[in-house]
Amino acid sequence: MHTRTRTGSVRLFLTVLTLLTCLFVSPQGAQAQVTAFKQAVAEAASDDRDLAQYYREADYKGLWTGRGSKDASRRKALFAALADVDAHGLSARRYDARGLLAQMRAAKTPRDLGLAEVALSKTFLRYARDVQTGLLVPSKIDSGIVREVPYRARLSYLTSFEKSTPAAFLRQLPPQSAEYSRLMKEKMRLETLLAKGGWGDTVPGKSLKPSEQGAGVVQLRNRLIAMGYLRRNATQVYDANMQAAVQQFQLDHGLQPDGVAGAGTLTEINTPVEERLKSVIVAMERERWINMPLGKRHVLVNLADFSAKIIDNGKVTFETRSVVGANSSDRRSPEFSDVMEHMVINPTWNVPRSITVKEYLPMLKRNPNAVSHLRIIDSRGRVVSRNSVNFSQYTERTFPFAIKQPPSDRNALGLVKFIFPNKYNIYLHDTPAKNLFGRESRAYSHGCIRLHEPFEFAYALLAKQTNDPKGLFHSYLKTGVESVLPLEQPVPVHLDYRTAFTQAKGQVNFRRDVYGRDALIWKALAQAGVALQAQQS
Known part of the structure; x- marks a missing residue:
């Protein structure tokens, strides 16, 4: 863990940038300089097919190292972005901005400058892809993360950047979603808390109940206050206000909101800031993996939250509980995106x-x-x-x-399944095993997603194509015969896994890492140089 001020690294880089407004090459014969520069660029870019193509098509002219204001603005924008990588949960050492600055300052010949030119482009490409679509390859972290990341062609970064306003181009690279923005804010908030020592002492004991009093209740009170769930007060009794605070905490952490601080609730309450911060940084990386239009209307299944939602224009219009794949190697639900085309009513399994x-x-x-x-x-x-x-x-x-x-109300798929054709044979469906939806953790299926309210889910989907969605659905259902009901407007479906996710209002939600996937992602991020930062405000 590192401690730093918010403005220190930015100030350092911008101070050094004032030295980069001109080139460091002494005058020589113009043609000799150009030739030496181009040869160095061609040599340095030869190990990167995209870079080699870009410079070949540009006749080996520089993008960064010229004397003009355009090149200077590109340098300034890049180094300003590199100074802020920590805000995105990335690793500063991965881009070695200090080393890049030193290389540029030491450039004395056209050849030196050509090598620095390509070094700047390589760093730019690395940063651009990392901040836009993630620095990790999901499938290399866990075989169940089979998501197709929307990678952009590397060459397009260079050609588009050349034609764009540099600072504006770089600002548009990270996800522009409200979720990413709120995660960034939560990251900064937790880093500030970390610098102040976190939420204080943990709560002792195994269980605390309303009307109890004593040292444990006082510590529970203090921790709830520090977390923002309870206003500052001096009570020593587990009163109604504390019970309401515990219930809200439970809702925000996927627990049964009974208002009792039992073993499970205390485990979550005692989870340190560092662990929550890791979850947020992992969620930011995951948000970069789906940095693409999700669809004005789409279905979002959060495997870690055991939920399925229909989202219209950024707002949740329907939500139901789900049962997901059991936590074993051959039953965990995979993560991917596809498009729902139809539902099958009275399905055969x-x-x-x-x-x-x-x-x-x-x-x-x-x-x-x-x-x-x-x-x-x-x-x-x-x-x-x-x-x-x-x-x-x-x-x-x-x-x-x-x-x-055959179709029946005893069928393992229930009376309806929702199909988004995919090679993993995963779909959403009804189930006769309704008792599982009352449990806190709901990882029991063979991989497909069971819905608590499948009929209501169907009505919500069909509401876009008929004035009587319920009547339409039941006209198929009452036949008892397997039937396909197409969706006139196919709906994107995203099976995701978030142990940290935000709300438009209220606290950030956290969930248990039921498959252990986020722990693997954090380990890989840490190996890539990502570290927790304690921010001095």
């Missing part, structure tokens, strides 16, 4: 091969009449009589049958 051979085949070997609600189907689509099959002769590899469950 085509049991995935993995479930068929790993779960149901052992049961059928023990008892051919097990799971009798399921149908055994041969390669020609015919229902197979269980009594005619010797299941014990088959292995997971050789089992020749498929298993299906």
Whole structure:
């Protein structure tokens, strides 16, 4: 952890920049200078295909190191951006601005200047991609993060920057979403708190309840005050105000809002500022991974929050609880984006091969009449009589049958599923197992997303294409026959995973890292040089 002032590094770089308004090359023969400069640029850029193409097409002219005001404004804008990388949760050492400045100041020959030119471009490209679409490659962190990051062509950064106002171009690189802006503010707030010692002493004991009093209650009071959930007061009793504060804290942390500071609640209350700060920095990196238009209307599933939301023009218009994949290697729900095209009402469940051979085949070997609600189907689509099959002769590899469950209210998919075609065979669906939605942690499925209120979710989706969404939905449902109901306007779906996320009003929300993915992301960020900063205000 490092301690710094907010303006110190910016002041240092801008002071040095005053020395860079002219070149450091002494006059020589003009043609010799140009030739030496171009040769150095070509040599230094040769190991980078995009840079080599850019400079080749520009006849090896400089973008940064000329004497004119345009080049000077580009240098100034770049170094100002590099001075502020900590605000974005990036690593200053990754860009080595000090070393770059030293290289420029030491340039005495056209060759030196050509090498510095390319060094500036390489740093610019690294920073531009990092701040716009993240410095980590998601799939290298966890195999379940299969998101396609909206990378921009590296060459386009250079060609667009050349034609743009430098400072404005760089300001537009980070995500422009309200979420990213609020996360940045929370990061700064937590860094200031960190410099002041955090939220104070942790709360002792395993549980505190309304009407109790004593040292533990006083410490709970103090911590809630420090966190902004309770106004300053001198009470020593777990009174109604403290109970309301605990309930709000519980809501903001995905806990049952019973107003009792039990073991789970105290664990969250005692979580230090450092851990919350890590979650925010990870959330900022994740926001860069989806730095693209999400859709005026889109569905957002937060796996860590066990929720599914419909968002219209930036506002949540529908929200329901969800059950996500269990925390095991073959059942965790993946993270990706796709487009919902239709819903299937009265669906047939085509049991995935993995479930068929790993779960149901052992049961059928023990008892051919097990799971009798399921149908055994041969390669020609015919229902197979269980009594005619010797299941014990088959292995997971050789089992020749498929298993299906016909439409019914007992169907594992319930009465409706929502399809956004993808190679992971993931979709949203109803479920007969309603009891799971009452639990605090809801990671139980085989990977697909179960919805607590699937009918209401369907009505909300259909409201854009009919004046009677409920009537339309039930006209399909009452037939009892599997039917496809298309969405006239397909809806983007984003399966994401956020242990820290913001609200337009109120405190930032935090959730448990149920899959351990954010811990892996933080580890990778730290290895790349990202460090917690204690900000002196």
